[in-house]
Amino acid sequence: MEIRHSTNPSDAKKYDTAQLRHHYLIEELFVDGQIKMVYSHEDRLIVGGAKPTDEALALEAQETLKTDFFLERREIGFFNIGSSIAVITVDGEAYELGKLDTLYVGKGAKDVRLASKDAAAPAKIYFTSALAHSTFPTRKVSVEEANTLHLGSLESSNERTIHQIIHENGVQSCQLMLGVTLFKPGSVWNTMPMHVHDRRMEAYLYFNLGEDARVFHMMGEPDETRHIVVANEQAVISPAWSVHSGAGTSSYAFVWAMAGENYTFKDMDAVPMSTLR
Template sequence: MDIRYANNPQDVKGYDTTRLRDEFVMEKLFHADELTLTYSHADRFITGGVLPVHHTVKLEADSKDMGAPYFLARRELGIINVGGTGSVTVDGETYAMANKDCLYVGLGAQEVLFQSEDAANPAKFYLNSTPAHKAYPTAKSPISEATPVHLGSIQSSNERTIYKYIHEKGIQSCQLVMGLTMLKPGNMWNTMPCHTHNRRMEVYFYFDMPEDAVVFHLMGEPTETRHLVIRNEQALISPSWSIHSGVGTNNYTFIWGMAGENQDFDDMDMVGMKDLR
C-alpha cells in the first residue's frame, strides 16, 4: 500500500512538478490480477484499482498500515467498474457489474471478491474507501439509476452530466460521496468557475480518454494555482483547501469521491474568476 501524508498549502507553494506528482498523483491503478491501493492521511481516504484478468482478486487489509483484521472492519467502500463486464461478490452474494455500474459495500463485510467475465475484455474496478461508524447495506446502482444533473453549455466548453451514486438522496453511507461526470463531445472544461470546500477533501479519477490525450488538472489555493498533467486512468488527491478543475485536449469522464464533515454535494465556496491567479 502506498502512503501519502497530508500537505500544508504553504509548503505546496514550493513544490516542483516532480514533488507535486509524488504527493498527489496516482500514476497507475490497474495491474493484472492485483489489488493496488493508496492510503491518504487526508481524511484517511483509500483509493484503489482492481484488474482481475485470469484470477479472482480478493480485497485484503494491510495489517501494518490499517491495523484491522479485514479491510471493511472499520470502513465503507464504493466501487465503480470502468472496464468490461465483471462481478463483485460480497460475503457470498454476487453482484453483476457492467461498465459504469456502482456498488456500495458497508462496514463489516468480511469478504469482497472481484472477477471478470471475459479475460479479453476484463473489468476494471475503481475503489474509494473511507472510515465508517455505522453499517449501511450493500447496494448497487447502474448508471441508469444514478441521479443525473445537467450543467454547463457548449458556449463555455463545459456541457456535462453529473451522475450521483452515493450521496444523501441516493445510496446511503456514513461519509463517502461518490459519482461520475461525463463531458459531452466538443467540451473540455470541468468545474469552472471553480470552488473549494474546506470541509471535504476529494479524489479525482480521469478515464475514457484517448491514449495521446491529457487533462491539465488545476489545483492549489485560488491565488496560488498549480497544474498537473493527467493521462487516462490516473487519479489524484485534491486537498480540502484546493480548487479542483481541469481542461482536456478533448472530452473525458471522471469519477469524484469525497469525504469529510458532511455529505452535502452543494456545500461549496465559489471562487470568482477575477480572484484566480
C-alpha cells in the same frame, strides 16, 4: 498499499512538478491480476484500482489498516470504468457490474472478492473507501438510476452530465460520496467556475481519454494555483484546501469521490474568477 501523507498549502506553493506529481497524482491503478491501493491521510481515503484476470482478487490490507478485515471500520464504493463485466462477491453474494455501474458496500462486510466475468477481457474496477462509524446496506446501482444533472453549455466548453450515485439523496453511506461526470463532444472544462470545500477532500479518476490526450488538472489555493498533467486512467488526490478543476485536450470523463466532515453535495465555497491567480 502506498501511503500518502497530508500536505500543507504553504508547503505546496514551493513544490516543483515532480513533487506535485509525487504527492497528488496516482499514475498506475490498473495492472493485470492485481489490486493497487493508495492510502491518503487526507480524510484517510483509500483510492484503488483492480484488473482481475484468471483468479478473483481478495480485498485485503491488514498490515496497513491494522484491522482483522478491510471493511471492519470502513465503507467502500466500487465503479466499473471498463466495458467488460466485473463480478464483486460480498460475503458470498455476487454482484455483476457493467460499464458505469456502482456497488456500495457498507462497514462490516468481511469477505470481498473482485473478479472479471471473462478473464480474457478483464474488467477495470475503480474504488474509494472511507472511514465509517455506522453501517448501511450493500447496494448495486446503474448510472441510469443515479440522480442526474445536465450542466454547462457548448459555448463555454463545459456541457456535461453529472450522475450523483452515492450521496445524501441516493445510495446511502456514512460519509463517502461518489459520482461520475461525462462530457459532451467539444466540451473540456470541469468544475469551472472553481470552488473549494474545506470540510472534505476529493479524489478524481480521469478516464475515457485517448492515448495522446491529457487533462490539465488545476489545484492549489485559489490565489496560488498549480497544475498537474494527467493521462488516461490516472487519479488525483485533492486536499480540502485546494481547488480542483481541469481542462482536457479532448472530451473525457471522471469519477469524483469525497470524504470528510460534511455529507451535503452543495457544501462548497465558490471562488470568484477575479480571485484566481
